[in-house]
Amino acid sequence: MTDAQFYYLTKDIASEDIEDKTIRENFTIATNELTEMIKSIPAQKQVLIIDACSSGSLVDDVLSQTRNLSSSQRRALDRMKDRTGMFILAGSAANKVSYEASQFGQGLLTYSLLLGMNGSALRDGQYVDVMQLFQFAADKVPEFAAFIGGMQRPVIATPSGTNSFDVGQLTPDVVIPMMEVKPLFVRSNFQEETTFADNLELADALDNRLMDISAQGKSASILFVNVKKYPNAYAIKGRYVIEKGVVKLKVNLFQGEILIKTFTVAGSMSNIEGLVDSILSEIE
Structure with missing residues (x-):
């Protein structure tokens, strides 16, 4: 976090010193950049999942983009919410840790999402409902974090007035490979x-x-x-x-x-x- 923005560190970054302008401009994605990327996508329904430390602050940043809108722009935005919107799941609350636990083979959020899609959070036993999956992961991550002696609580943000929707269907012949939790x-x-x-x-x-x-x-x-x-x-x-x-x-x-x-x-x-x-x- 710097300049009141969330910065996502890309895989090629060699230093986490994001106060360094060169590193920040070449090896990170800032909230405003991510917001512009999202705005350029024409899809009316969008889903963003980010599993990183302090990623909850990104939710705050993205949802605060309307603060500087005029009253007429806000009314137009409100009218759009019934048919368009962004569903966001962030791995941890602002200023909190997002754990990558080797016991689970991946981050706790990723593991929880895969577990949900493997059957534990499917609507009617086959449909991947975005809010049902998000809520399942948000409930499971704190349990898994406590198991390894940590604390992690994901953040869910949804546009008001927008119903959940399915992002996939899993038939019985589809098996999502899960990493075995190792002792x-x-x-x-x-x-x-x-x-x-x-x-x-x-x-x-x-x-x-x-x-x-x-x-x-x-x-x-x-x-x-x-x-x-x-x-x-x-x-x-x-x-x-x-x-x-x-x-x-x-x-x-x-x-x-x-x-x-x-x-x-x-x-x-x-x-x-x-x-x-x-x-x-x-x-x-």
């Missing part, structure tokens, strides 16, 4: 029962394996974040004893503060990778 793991914690220290460095070995799996990108079955805590993340914790070269482990799997599963594994202290394999096979 997220944080750092593991293991202790030897007597010393309360991880003398075998088992936690490091397990975390390295989780990191390798997570690094597989889109094909990865899990995500790993090298931190102690993360909202609703999974954590593997346990204690072990060593008897005659055999490691006996009691392992607890937590999601957040909730204990999900308890199990035991055993293996040679000279084969830490084998112990890691045993732990992961129990979790899978």
Whole structure:
């Protein structure tokens, strides 16, 4: 935000310093530019979805374009609203964050819209009604944001006096691919029962394996974040004893503060990778 305008950053931007005039003119789209683009489109019904931080301020800017109109222009605009209008869904309120959560494979707004079009928000089970879809996404995004420990509330703006309309139809043979929500793991914690220290460095070995799996990108079955805590993340914790070269482990799997599963594994202290394999096979 600068000069009381919202600036959308394009993919080629190298710096987010939009106070720099060169960057602003070459790598951003300002509210007034976007408004002119919209005005040049002859369609009587228009839909704008923007998923960006502070994008709610764009809604305020676009809808404020009538402030400087004369009274006769305002009356003409009012008469037009029954047959023309812009439906806007902004990813977050003004000055708020729009989350791109790797667990969901895309931004929370995009994920919510796809979920709605996949059947959860279809009118009569097949029609994509713009307001029904927008409202579904606006309700779902805060839920998903809370799941990852954040806050995000989309903004909906519609022209007064204009009814919603369908933007598509999905027949039973159409399937919208959805990214699977991946389980997220944080750092593991293991202790030897007597010393309360991880003398075998088992936690490091397990975390390295989780990191390798997570690094597989889109094909990865899990995500790993090298931190102690993360909202609703999974954590593997346990204690072990060593008897005659055999490691006996009691392992607890937590999601957040909730204990999900308890199990035991055993293996040679000279084969830490084998112990890691045993732990992961129990979790899978």
